[in-house]
Amino acid sequence: MTDSLPSVLFTDPRDADATSDEQPPFFTDLNLDQVVGALTSGRKDYDLAAVFHTPIRNAATIRHRHEVFRDLEDPELVREIGAFAGRMREMRRQLAQADKLRHPYQRETWFLDAVATYGDAVGNLADSLERLSPASAGLTAFRDFLTGYRTGDAFTESTERARNLRTRLSEIQYNLHITGSRIRVSAYQDQADYGAEVIGVFEKFQQGEAKDHRVAYRSTVDMNHVEEAVLDRVAWLFPDVFAELDTYCERHRDCLDPTVVAFDREIQFYLAYLEFIAPLEDAGLPFCRPRVEDASKEEYGEDVFDLALAAKLVEERTPVVTxxxxxxxxxxxxxxxxxxxxxxxxFARTFGQLHHLAALGCPVPGRRARLFLCDQLFTHFERGENLTDLSGKLHDDLIRVHDILDRATSSSVVVMNEVFTSTTLSDAVLLGTRVLKSVIDRDLLCVCVTFVDELASLGPSTVSMVSTVVPDDPATRTYRVVRKPADGLAHALAIAEKYALTYRQLKERIAS
Structure with a gap:
């Protein structure tokens, strides 16, 4: 971050240049494509997907974003920044409309309105930031910039002149003399207005509510040729103010400050994420700013959950298991x-999501978390058989795993889900063991979902976790994954289910 261009997203300008519109390969496996789709919905103008796609690799920027999220725990600050964003959207709408208009004076008055809207957005936000005193380095730097910017000559001159011009234009009065198809425009010279008097005369004849016979005319922004001709003649009657309008628009064509425009986009990263998680927090699900480590690989997560699944379940009013x-x-x-x-x-998706969200500097789903700041995230999830690929599923699995191990470094995180399911149990044990030993030798952080219980006891580097069932009804899942030794029943239960020999299935058959 530089003194001339404060940023609420980046401490190093090179990180801003590194953002990519390309979706990371692991997004689909982890359902992060669904999350980012929801986050960016309704915010297409801000190009937020690139920010959510690109993890940060330095802890200083992570802390920078955490501080901004901490400031935004103040609902009043969120409301004021939201109001600023609304005014900036209105300004862009006005500028876009101005570009579409034919008549130069109409185009210039829309531009004038946009400048006035921009001035209100900047002034109101500057007042709010001064009053609310955010503590984060990002918002503090922007507040200081905004304080200096709005008192500077360039901003003051452009906004004050815009307001003055709008006032002078609104005070213009003129007469239209309509005779048949002929219209004459003349200056207003204190002619009497009998409108109120006429209405007062006819009020005495009013007998209750009458049917409204007035015709509703189509209202459009574009002027027709008659309106354009009238405006030309009004400008001819008042040459000074319209000449000043021409000069103003020419001089202030580029009046938007790039730092203000950048802030309007960058703050949407925070507003979008907070808006997305708000219903989940209302449902009682916890979020926390994780402790992010760039050296130690000791990790923990308490009450963590799959963000994409939770959003769906909360919408369906279904409980979420942590x-x-x-x-x-x-x-x-x-x-x-x-x-x-x-x-x-x-659980595997949750582990992967936590590391990507932590690398974005976002609050993560969970009550407490300590996470390693990885350099790359890799996933290997089971794919269906590809009938056009004659090499077979096992061959595809081996190629994909080899590619991951070839590209991963000691600072990478790997999530593997149901690898080598297409081969025999003995081959799955052999291949799975060799793969995990390679993972261990490279000192990678890894979650491996498998039906091969033998992989859970390869030494002190491995931890066994087991998805649990209701003790009295093995067919009923709790969806809790707990730390305990593999019980050897996973593969047996899968076989029993395949041949309808589970406790529940046998009980139903006996009862029938």
Whole structure:
């Protein structure tokens, strides 16, 4: 961040240049494409997707964003910034409308309105930031900039002249003399206005509510040729004010300050995220600013949950199950086993989402969290069989895993979901063991969802977590994933379900 261009998003201008419109490969696996789609809905003008696509790789910028989020816990500050954004949207609408108009004087008056709207947006926000005194470096720097900018000669001259011109234009009075198809325009010379008198005369004849026979004319911004001709003659009658209007618009064509425009876009990152999580917080789900580490790989998450799934469940008024995890000391790999449809994949997505959201500097879904600031995030989720690919699913799995291990560094995070399911159990054990040992050798942080319980006990680097069921009814999932040794039932239960031999299925068959 420089003194001339304060930013609420970046401390290093190079990070701003590194944003990318391209969606990261892991977004679909982690359902982050759904989250970003919701975040950017209704905000297409701001190009926010690029910011949400691009994680930050330095802890200073993460802290910078955390401070801004902390300031925005003040609802009054959020309202004032929201009002500023609304005025800036109105200004852009006015400028866009001005560009579409044919007549130069009409185009210039719309531009004049846009400048006045911009001046109100800047002035009101400057007053609000002075009064509310945000503490974050980002908002404080912008407040200081705005204080100097709005008292500067350029801003004062452009806004004051715009207001003065609007007042002078609004005070113009003229007469229209309509005779058949001929219209004559003349200066107003204190002619009497008998409108109120005529209405008063006819009021005495009023007998209750009468049907309104007035015709509603179509109202459009564009003027027709008659209106344009009238405006030309009005300008001829008042040459001084319209000449000043021409001069003003020519001199102040580029009156918008790039720092103000940048702030209007950047603050939407925060407003969009807070708006998205508000219904979840109202439903009782916790969010926190995580402790982000760029050295230690010891991690924990308390009451964490899948953000995309939670948004859907809250909308459906369905309870959201939260989970906990912890990695300490040499622990790097979480191996998740347990029955199918028990929340294993959701847990894996949660782990990946947490690391990406933490790298954006956003509050993460959970009561408390400590997360490693990774350099890359990789996912390997099971894909369906591709009938056009003759190499087969196992070959595809091996190629994809090899590519991940080839590109990953010791600072990367890997999320693997149901790898090598297309082969035999013995081959899955062999391949899975070799892959996880490679992950461990590279010191990667990893979550691996698998039906192979043997992978959960490869040494001190691995942690076993198991999706649980209701003890009295093994067919009922709790969707909780807890830290405990793999119980060896995951594969057996999957086989039992396949052949209709589970406790519930047998009980139903006996009862029938």
């Amino acid at each position: 989970n906990h995890f912890e990695l300490s000391g040499p622990e790097r790999v979480i191996v998740v086993s347990g029955p199918n449809q028990g929340g294993k994949t959701t």
